[in-house]
Amino acid sequence: NAGVTQTPKFRILKIGQSMTLQCAQDMNHNYMYWYRQDPGMGLKLIYYSVGAGITDKGEVPNGYNVSRSTTEDFPLRLELAAPSQTSVYFCASTGHNQPQHFGDGTRLSIL
Amino acid sequence: AQKITQTQPGMFVQEKEAVTLDCTYDTSDQSYGLFWYKQPSSGEMIFLIYQGSYDEQNATEGRYSLNFQKARKSANLVISASQLGDSAMYFCAMRELRGDSSYKLIFGSGTRLLVRP
Numbered sequence: 001n002a003g004v005t006q007t008p009k010f011r012i013l014k015i016g017q018s019m020t021l022q023c024a025q026d027m028n029h030n031y032m033y034w035y036r037q038d039p040g041m042g043l044k045l046i047y048y049s050v051g052a053g054i055t056d057k058g059e060v061p062n063g064y065n066v067s068r069s070t071t072e073d074f075p076l077r078l079e080l081a082a083p084s085q086t087s088v089y090f091c092a093s094t095g096h097n098q099p100q101h102f103g104d105g106t107r108l109s110i111l
Numbered sequence: 112a113q114k115i116t117q118t119q120p121g122m123f124v125q126e127k128e129a130v131t132l133d134c135t136y137d138t139s140d141q142s143y144g145l146f147w148y149k150q151p152s153s154g155e156m157i158f159l160i161y162q163g164s165y166d167e168q169n170a171t172e173g174r175y176s177l178n179f180q181k182a183r184k185s186a187n188l189v190i191s192a193s194q195l196g197d198s199a200m201y202f203c204a205m206r207e208l209r210g211d212s213s214y215k216l217i218f219g220s221g222t223r224l225l226v227r228p
Binding site (some may be wrong): 031040041042043044045048058070084088092094099100101102104105107 | 146148154155156158159204216217218220
């Protein structure tokens with residue numbers, strides 16, 4: 001049972017570089033989410049999607065972009081990496097009236 | 112705006128004893144859900160228990176129970192018979208319901224629980 005798969009698990013970027021964090025789910029969930037977790041803190045919502053072709057901003061969307069071309073995939077794009085984006089990123093998905101299923105996270109450091 | 116508050120940054124409990132982790136929330140919605148997640152040192156988020164605002168009974172899942180007091184807007188997690196493997200961060204979260212029935216989770220800042228042998 002794959003569930004929610006995030007890649008990569010770890011990444012170090014230089015300031016100004018760009019990258020895409022991948023997220024895929026095999027549970028046919030309509031709803032997908034990206035969170036970031038800073039050290040010692042709870043999770044904050046970056047972007048979410050209620051279905052293919054539909055995305056919306058969460059609490060902290062600045063510096064990020066998303067797309068949802070298929071039900072399964074919900075990539076998160078960082079265009080110009082900044083040190084403030086050093087964090088652990090979690091992708092999650094859910095069906096109707098279910099708890100969110102989380103991926104194992106991507107630990108991103110920007111130096 | 113909806114808000115989740117966890118006032119205990121850290122807690123200790125003796126192995127085999129029970130422990131209560133506090134969570135209070137603020138919402139003007141009538142329909143909402145409350146969740147508890149466990150995050151061990153390995154980092155993954157593990158769903159523990161869920162309580163709906165209209166549920167009449169307090170939720171239970173094995174050694175986990177949720178002490179839901181709607182009038183006080185609290186949803187405390189009770190872990191009975193603590194085990195060493197219960198040492199982790201615990202997050203309370205609230206479901207914010209959108210019109211299309213999707214939901215965003217709002218998380219508290221977490222409580223770190225350490226179980227002493």
